[in-house]
Amino acid sequence: MQKLKTHFHPDVETLENKSIFTRLATRSIAIQGNSILLLYTERYEDYSLPGGGLDSGENIIEGMTRELIEETGAKNICNIEPFGMYEEYRPWHKPDFDIQHMISYCYTCDISKELGETKMELYETKNGMKAIWVDIHEAIKHNKKTMATSTKKGMSIERETFLLELLAEKM
Template identity: 80%
Template structure:
């Protein structure tokens, strides 16, 4: 899959002599008309693509479908196609490693506009995460404003905003 961007968090000055943990993840791009299926997270005041980490040995497509279904309640997931991968290096705040190297594999897909019941993890619920169909341009503008004005922003907002802009430009 084509690498769309490699991003280094500002705190990651070098990879030399660093212990690096690699995490593989997927992100789903589901568009219906002028709306895109995103997650809004109250804690971070941002929009993001549904997705998350792959289980050990899990196939990327299987993991993408699992994450999309868990986080949004999406059903009838079909017509899955690779979009590209986003690679990032960010600080890791656990003692075993210095840096997390995350590769997010992004796929376009179609889903039923009517969502089923999500099965979010407890931290996702605590963070106020909810699935929403929204206008992609409004989501981009919202994230840009959050990056400029909010102290709450999470580490993933730059990745998410970059991907949303690329999706909007691609005319999917």
Template identity: 60%
Template sequence: MQQLKTLVHSGININQGTSFTRLTARAIVIKNNKILLMYTARYEDYSLPGGGVDEGESIEQGLIRELNEETGAQNIQVIKPFGLYEEYRPWYKDDFDIIHIKSYCYVCSIADELGKAQLEHYEQQNGMSTKWVDINEAIAHNERTLANSEKQGLSILRETFLLKRIACDLL
């Protein structure tokens, strides 16, 4: 899969401390010039649907499961790989210092109608919801959040980068 970017968050040295790797899968679904995204009220940002790949799952199996759980998408077809975004972030628990996240992004197709999402408790508490959005509006929104909000999460840099690459390469 094509390497899109490797980001090391400020304040960490990847050569010091302990780290672990988390594999994630992210879906790119585009219909009628809109992209399917997750909006998180807590962080005021848009992100691609997806999440962690469970032990024993392939990346594609994790992608399909996460896309279904977060959005209610049905009849999911993985069309092609888009790219890999890697990041190193500080870890917030005592067992490790650094988390290395590998986000595998795939272009997917889904049925026209979304079913019921099955968000995890923390996703519900963070105010996550599924939205079809014009990609340029989502990019502009995330850029405003980066510039003006103190609520932003660590993933907004990744998500804004990916949205820009998708707009450039796929639309």
């Protein structure tokens, strides 16, 4: 799969003498016209692609499909194609490691416009995460404003905005 970007969080100055753990994740890209299926998270005031970490031993496509269904209630998922891989190094704020190396495998797919019931995790619900079809250009504009003005922004917004801009260019 084509590497789209390697991103170092500003707090990660070096990997030398650091304990690093790798987390494999997936991101789903479902587009219909100018609308893209995203998750809006109230806590972080941002839009992000549906996705998340792979379970131990889980196939990447199975994990992508599972996450997409859990977070959005997507139906009739088909035509899954690789889009690219985004790699990032972020600080890890737990005592077992210094840095998280996140590798996100991104796939395009087709789904039904109508979404079913979600099965979000408790923290996702508490963060105010909701699946929504939104104009991709509006989502980019919103995320850029959040990056420039919000104190609530999460660590994922740079990745998400980069991916949305790349997708918008290809549309």
